[in-house]
Amino acid sequence: MKEKTKVLLIICDGLGGRPVESMGGLTPLEVARTPNLDRLAANGISGLMDTIRPGVVPGSDVAHLAILGYDPYEVYTGRGPFEAAGVGIELKAGDIAFRCNFASVDDAGIVTDRRAGRIKDASPFDDVISAIELDDAKVLFKAGTEHRGALVLRGEGLSAAVGPLDPKKEGKPLKECKPLDDTPEAARTARILNQFSAKAREALEAHPLNEQRRADGKLPANAILIRGAGVVPHIPDFEERFELKAACISGAAFYAGIARSMGMDIVTVDGATGGLDTDVGVKITGACELLDKGYDMVFVHVKATDNLGHDGKAIEKAAMIERIDDALEAMPPEGTLLVLTGDHSTPCEMKNHSADPVPILMSGPGVRTDAVDTFGERPAMTGGLGRIRGIEVVPTFLGITGRAKKYGA
């Protein structure tokens, strides 16, 4: 039997943009010199994707759920569970998960730095934080990259209906956690979180790494800011759902966490950082090796395009897109459908996510090519995919690769 076409899915975070006046009214994607993306568009089919639906500004979590085939209105409970899965905490459905920042607070309890002096590695704190004993819940804690981390509370009678302890701004005191509804579970969880916060401050103040940081003239990581509460949802297994054995390559742990929540294998490659210095080439090469080794689909995530959108750096965003393009010279691999898109637009003038639809292209065996021969927001408007939704991406490539199921007879 002929082997079925495989799928390489590349999501460039925040890929879409808006016309930039100083770029002659072109978007960073349109102004970038992208011979490989243009060739893939010319040999493929393009379109525009509303990740959720027109006029909804997608967060990265719900955006990835939708593009990977899950209705976020059914499975999304908050960002915490994906942060926790991303740092490698083994979750159980029903756990309450939070995203955390290590921060610096002064003696009066005022947050002086929400990133604890941009601490590089907070993992030495994991043991003392995880050892914190609470009245009614078990603590699971892991630091992530830089100042980030994730907290999980496990126990009976907990709720995700609790407000953040993160004041969101510097110069303000740590917030007290408040329940968001009238249930005893929310009241109980707020109480537990306030207890955790106090005990974490004590443990961190006394930690030798903070003594060392103070001695080095650095800000201490002496508090944990908590937000993004979510009850860990049951997310059906991706392979069972779509009959695709899938792996994920992502420098940023959060996206790997989303993939891990779906049961995908997470593969790390040297040089994939989730930052501007990421090596897109090794991610693509790594993905091709995984496809050769028997995976049906590999999902590669590139974060830097979004960061540059948030920073409003249009020229740098265009340059990053050119670096992604360089890595696509040998694409698509034989017998593979390449699917490339963003999870949402992050226009440089807005320095934030927007509801503008994102260009998407599919190139490889079985594709009905269209007349589009460059990749960009405006060329994609006349593409053969038309305007699709994020939730339709997986069904569409299952159809092209001959893996879709028949309904009826």
Place this chain on the structure above:
Amino acid sequence: MKEKTKVLLIICDGLGGRPVESMGGLTPLEVARTPNLDRLAANGISGLMDTIRPGVVPGSDVAHLAILGYDPYEVYTGRGPFEAAGVGIELKAGDIAFRCNFASVDDAGIVTDRRAGRIKDASPFDDVISAIELDDAKVLFKAGTEHRGALVLRGEGLSAAVGPLDPKKEGKPLKECKPLDDTPEAARTARILNQFSAKAREALEAHPLNEQRRADGKLPANAILIRGAGVVPHIPDFEERFELKAACISGAAFYAGIARSMGMDIVTVDGATGGLDTDVGVKITGACELLDKGYDMVFVHVKATDNLGHDGKAIEKAAMIERIDDALEAMPPEGTLLVLTGDHSTPCEMKNHSADPVPILMSGPGVRTDAVDTFGERPAMTGGLGRIRGIEVVPTFLGITGRAKKYGA
């Protein structure tokens, strides 16, 4: 009052395709010389239709339900009821219907030919099969074209949750019918079907037509293969639903069965065979006569395009499309909107249905013409209808012909 615009709906089964390498990357529809379809596209509006939704491979039954304005997720129960309606059995909601093949089995009960030596007319068996008496159900049976037929069980406490008796392959024994759930109704229906199967074999073995066939050196039609169980659904009347008095012309009984289930009148014309030898011209002429006689809509079904897709015959599929085009010279009739599409794609390389959307065109009075001037998968990508769903076809042409209802005030 001016007479309302009428509708001629032509569904060419399996019309859509994919680029064929040996045809210079064109599809059979694109490569075919179709001056009439191109003229209709130039004077009309085109688009692409996902019969169900992107990434769903439509079976012919659910595809026709959707295009004719019924949500298959609401009314579809299985193929059997449409086969039964197609051969002319008068159905009642709640009947359990099956599609059947006459087959040849040897003395050991092994199926040696699933089509009973390609028997031309099995209707002489109707009386003895219909006379079979079962413990708890009434039998209604009719042969269809060639080896095909339909069985209906009528009675209290029956279920469609029963597996097939058809082994699907030659060289295997007739399967025993098994219940598919734990209900007493399913167990009872399975038992009744096994009883029917045994009695049908006895009755067929002893039938004079089989003695004659054996004497002529032909395979006997001495068993009935049963599959496609479905409880006869309540399908709301098409004329009541859409205020269109409608008729159907189809060479293949199954499609007429779908139309009959909706209450459409079924009209037979000489030369409409459901096969490659069908006379498309007489179908179109017949349809025009029906529109003259007072029908508001006529649905014409052409099967051969699908057969050639299943057989992988791209050149022949293109030639069949040219024959269809020849029949469209005088189209559309005055005061009539012509709507032409397929029920799904059947790409020759896949030899099966696919999820690729199907081109659709509407041409006639009241249409907002677009810039598309040829009919094909790729020209339709930029058409004015955009990308629509099967369930939107009837509402769209009701709108164009001024028959749609106002919502609000």
